[in-house]
Amino acid sequence: MTSAIEFPAIEFPGEELSNLARRTIRQQEPVALRTFTPSQMVLARSAGVFHWTPEGRRLYDYSSGVLVANLGHNPLRWMQRFANYMGWTGQVPAPAGTATGVVPLDLATLNIEATPADAFFSAVTMTAYNAVTPIEAEACARLVRNIQSWAGGKLLDTVMWAASGSEAIQKALWACLHRDESRDLIIATRYGFHGKKGLAGAVTGCETDHDRDPRVKFISFPMLEIDDVSRYGQTLDLAPYRKELDELWQAHGKRLNCLITEPYLGGGGSYHPPAAYLQLLQNFCREHDILFILDEVQANFGRTGCMFAFEKYGLEPDFVALGKGLGNGVPVSAVVGRGDVMASLKYGEASDTWSANPLGCAAVLATLDEFEATDILEHTRKLTPVFFEGLNRLKDTGLITKVRGEGLVFGIECAEAGGLTSKQVAIEIVKAAYLGRAGGEGIHLLGPLAGNVIRISPPNVITLAQSRDSLQLLHDVVQKLAQSWRK
Numbered sequence: 001m002t003s004a005i006e007f008p009a010i011e012f013p014g015e016e017l018s019n020l021a022r023r024t025i026r027q028q029e030p031v032a033l034r035t036f037t038p039s040q041m042v043l044a045r046s047a048g049v050f051h052w053t054p055e056g057r058r059l060y061d062y063s064s065g066v067l068v069a070n071l072g073h074n075p076l077r078w079m080q081r082f083a084n085y086m087g088w089t090g091q092v093p094a095p096a097g098t099a100t101g102v103v104p105l106d107l108a109t110l111n112i113e114a115t116p117a118d119a120f121f122s123a124v125t126m127t128a129y130n131a132v133t134p135i136e137a138e139a140c141a142r143l144v145r146n147i148q149s150w151a152g153g154k155l156l157d158t159v160m161w162a163a164s165g166s167e168a169i170q171k172a173l174w175a176c177l178h179r180d181e182s183r184d185l186i187i188a189t190r191y192g193f194h195g196k197k198g199l200a201g202a203v204t205g206c207e208t209d210h211d212r213d214p215r216v217k218f219i220s221f222p223m224l225e226i227d228d229v230s231r232y233g234q235t236l237d238l239a240p241y242r243k244e245l246d247e248l249w250q251a252h253g254k255r256l257n258c259l260i261t262e263p264y265l266g267g268g269g270s271y272h273p274p275a276a277y278l279q280l281l282q283n284f285c286r287e288h289d290i291l292f293i294l295d296e297v298q299a300n301f302g303r304t305g306c307m308f309a310f311e312k313y314g315l316e317p318d319f320v321a322l323g324k325g326l327g328n329g330v331p332v333s334a335v336v337g338r339g340d341v342m343a344s345l346k347y348g349e350a351s352d353t354w355s356a357n358p359l360g361c362a363a364v365l366a367t368l369d370e371f372e373a374t375d376i377l378e379h380t381r382k383l384t385p386v387f388f389e390g391l392n393r394l395k396d397t398g399l400i401t402k403v404r405g406e407g408l409v410f411g412i413e414c415a416e417a418g419g420l421t422s423k424q425v426a427i428e429i430v431k432a433a434y435l436g437r438a439g440g441e442g443i444h445l446l447g448p449l450a451g452n453v454i455r456i457s458p459p460n461v462i463t464l465a466q467s468r469d470s471l472q473l474l475h476d477v478v479q480k481l482a483q484s485w486r487k
């Protein structure tokens with residue numbers, strides 16, 4: 001049985017072009033490739049904080065991809081810098097495209113033997129496997145320099161590139177495990193998300209999930225104590241967390257190799273701990289020579305209002321995993337950390353086709369340029385209270401019970417309502433935001449996290465006026481939904 005038959009089709013009336021794209025994908029790709037969302041928005045094009053559907057409806061992007069486009073979608077100056085780093089500027093003539101932007105290609109007329117001399121142009125290579133490029137050297141140097149300029153970054157002196165967040169996590173864990181193979185156990189914080197592949201999947205979730213790796217020992221991450229912004233600032237009782245760590249040490253001692261955590265539980269439902277909790281983990285690691293890995297794949301490059309979360313939380317990790325916003329849309333990730341530990345891996349043990357490819361390096365350089373030349377971090381911090389206020393106001397509708405977050409990454413937890421479970425309410429809100437207000441303007445939300453939590457994470461370049469307008473739009477949509485259930 002194919003996935004197209006097992007799962008109900010997501011289509012919306014009047015969306016002919018969108019429905020065609022959804023249908024084709026449903027028939028040609030396994031459902032496993034998609035994550036569930038009730039809107040399955042078809043993105044025809046994007047600019048800044050907006051996406052457009054093929055039918056021409058404009059939606060605010062409250063996802064930033066999935067915390068990727070921190071600088072917004074297709075930022076012109078970033079694109080110019082990116083093209084410059086690649087050596088494309090002035091070399092690629094604008095295509096004589098059709099209205100859809102697709103250049104017609106008549107394959108029958110192409111004769112390779114008769115290829116004209118100007119069919120190729122000289123620029124930075126797009127693939128450099130088994131070689132190195134100057135742009136890779138520049139990206140390493142710039143990334144390390146930037147990281148080390150922030151308090152807490154001093155141990156982070158060496159870069160291991162990859163293409164996705166989970167690969168960066170995998171490489172960090174490989175390096176730690178190789179440092180001393182007699183120390184074979186990994187500590188991970190429960191309900192974290194580090195990816196789905198290999199060791200990244202092994203440290204994700206909790207001990208009762210399927211297909212567990214016995215080398216991973218899970219510990220608690222604060223959730224209940226910090227489940228709403230109104231509880232921020234209260235003192236967290238660290239004693240139970242310390243006890244768990246001490247018990248692990250008593251049980252396993254020197255077999256404990258490393259500890260991996262996210263600065264805040266992202267995919268787990270947006271739980272943002274007090275700094276003292278993360279510092280407790282780090283202190284425990286230091287006491288026992290356990291390596292401390294901070295997974296900043298979704299936090300890095302401004303999401304928390306700081307360039308890196310380690311600075312915000314007063315940490316000094318041995319490794320930091322970076323991804324998503326690192327390339328603002330170009331697939332690139334990295335683990336940056338202690339070169340003495342990474343040296344335990346031999347030639348090729350962390351290599352693959354795409355690691356350190358020039359496209360990724362150019363994207364990192366262009367993204368660093370933007371962060372270093374603009375006030376985007378300060379801007380993010382100014383917007384945080386605006387979003388807290390706007391999101392807290394949603395509680396008045398009765399459909400939202402909890403609001404959590406920091407910087408420009410928030411989670412709003414849904415209530416039961418209208419005879420629906422909180423998970424169903426979350427789904428209805430995502431759908432209603434997609435359909436938007438009369439006139440068609442809406443908000444693109446990701447499918448709910450952890451069941452009943454909706455992620456709010458617009459690009460960090462959203463303006464104050466756009467923030468207010470989109471928060472009002474969200475309020476209108478949620479209120480209308482609440483009223484429809486009260487009738």
Ligand SMILES: Cc1ncc(COP(=O)(O)O)c(C=O)c1O
Nearest residue numbers: 164165166193194195266297298
């Ligand atoms: C904190 C964190 N770590 C790792 C990953 C995995 O990244 P990727 O999907 O690029 O493999 C994610 C993805 O959402 C994440 O949020």
